[in-house]
Amino acid sequence: MSAGVIGFIGAGNMGSALIGGIVKARCAGPENIIVYDVIREKSLDLRNRYNVTIAESLSEVVIRAGTVVLAVKPQNMSEVLDEISTTLKNVYESGAYPLMISIAAGISLGYLEERLPEGVPLIRVMPNTPALVLKGASALARNAHVRDHQMEWALKIFQSVGFACEVEEKLMDAVTGLSGSGPAYVLLFLEALTDAGVFTGLPRPLARELVLHTVAGTVALVQETNKHFADLKDMVTSPGGTTIHGLRVLECAGFRGNIFDAVMAAARRSKELGT
Numbered sequence: 222m223s224a225g226v227i228g229f230i231g232a233g234n235m236g237s238a239l240i241g242g243i244v245k246a247r248c249a250g251p252e253n254i255i256v257y258d259v260i261r262e263k264s265l266d267l268r269n270r271y272n273v274t275i276a277e278s279l280s281e282v283v284i285r286a287g288t289v290v291l292a293v294k295p296q297n298m299s300e301v302l303d304e305i306s307t308t309l310k311n312v313y314e315s316g317a318y319p320l321m322i323s324i325a326a327g328i329s330l331g332y333l334e335e336r337l338p339e340g341v342p343l344i345r346v347m348p349n350t351p352a353l354v355l356k357g358a359s360a361l362a363r364n365a366h367v368r369d370h371q372m373e374w375a376l377k378i379f380q381s382v383g384f385a386c387e388v389e390e391k392l393m394d395a396v397t398g399l400s401g402s403g404p405a406y407v408l409l410f411l412e413a414l415t416d417a418g419v420f421t422g423l424p425r426p427l428a429r430e431l432v433l434h435t436v437a438g439t440v441a442l443v444q445e446t447n448k449h450f451a452d453l454k455d456m457v458t459s460p461g462g463t464t465i466h467g468l469r470v471l472e473c474a475g476f477r478g479n480i481f482d483a484v485m486a487a488a489r490r491s492k493e494l495g496t
C-alpha cells in the first residue's frame with residue numbers, strides 16, 4: 222500500500238468528476254490515482270483523459286491505495302463491500318487499513334461498519350458534480366477510527382475540488398437533499414429561465430448568456446457584499462415595477478414551498494437508501 226495513492230472504485234459521473242478535479246487541482250498526480258470500474262470502458266476513458274492507472278480488480282485498488290473512494294451506486298455497495306472485506310483483513314495483517322471513503326447517498330457509517338472488518342477508518346462524504354470544475358461542495362462525517370491527520374487529508378482531497386467541511390453524520394441526509402442533489406435543481410432553474418427568455422422572443426444563445434451572467438453575477442453580489450438575500454432582492458424590486466409582478470407569480474405558484482418539498486423529498490430518499 223502507498224499512503225499517497227488514491228484508489229477509486231466506480232468511475233461514473235461522480236468518480237470521474239472527482240478524479241478530474243483532483244488531477245486539475247494537483248492534489249494528487251495521475252500516477253497516484255488508481256481506478257477500477259466493472260465497465261472497463263469507463264476506466265479506459267479516464268486513463269485516456271488523465272493518464273491514471275487502471276486496476277484489474279477491486280482487490281488491487283484496496284491493496285495499492287492508502288485511501289480508497291467508494292463511488293458506486295448505493296444499490297451496488299453491498300456487493301462491493303462483500304468483495305473487498307477479505308482483502309481488507311489481509312492488508313491489515315501486513316500493515317494498516319487504508320482510509321475508506323464512501324460518497325454513496327444514504328449509506329451510513331453504521332452500514333459500512335457492519336459489513337467491513339472491525340477498526341476500519343471510514344469517512345462518509347456527500348460531494349456534488351461541480352467538483353469537476355473545482356467548484357464542488359462536500360460535507361464529510363467520520364467514524365471513531367479516523368485519526369485527525371486522516372480527516373485533514375480527506376478534507377484536503379475534497380477541498381482540492383471546492384468547498385469542504387466536516388459535519389456530524391446526523392446532518393448527512395439534509396446535506397444530500399440540499400447540496401448533493403442541488404446542482405439538478407439549479408440546472409432545472411437555468412433551463413426554465415432560458416426557455417422563458419426564448420418564449421418572450423430572445424434568441425436561445427442570447428437567453429443562455431443572459432441567464433448565466435445573471436446567476437453568476439448574483440452569486441458574486443451576495444459573496445462580495447455579504448448582505449442578506451432579501452436585502453439584495455429588495456434592491457431589484459421597484460415599487461409597482463416589473464420585478465414585483467414576476468415575483469408575485471412565483472409566490473402564488475408556491476415557488477418557495479416547492480423548493481422546501483424538493484429538498485425534503487431528496488433528504489427523505491437519502492434516509493431510505495440507507496435502510
Ligand SMILES: NC(=O)C1=CN([C@@H]2O[C@H](COP(=O)(O)OP(=O)(O)OC[C@H]3O[C@@H](n4cnc5c(N)ncnc54)[C@H](O)[C@@H]3O)[C@@H](O)[C@H]2O)C=CC1
Nearest residue numbers: 231232233234235258259292293294295297324325326348
Ligand atoms: N451524481 C451525483 O451528482 C452524485 C452522486 N453521489 C453518489 O456517488 C455514487 C456514484 O454515483 P454516480 O457517479 O452518479 O453513478 P454512476 O452510475 O455514474 O457511477 C457508478 C459507477 O460504478 C460502477 N460500478 C457498479 N458496480 C461496480 C462494482 N462492483 N465495482 C466497480 N465499479 C462498479 C458502474 O459501472 C458505474 O460506472 C452514488 O452512490 C451516488 O449516491 C454523491 C453525490 C453526487
Ligand SMILES: O=C(O)[C@@H]1CCC=N1
Nearest residue numbers: 325326397401402403
Ligand atoms: O441522485 C442521487 O441519488 C445522487 C446523490 C446526490 C446526487 N445525486
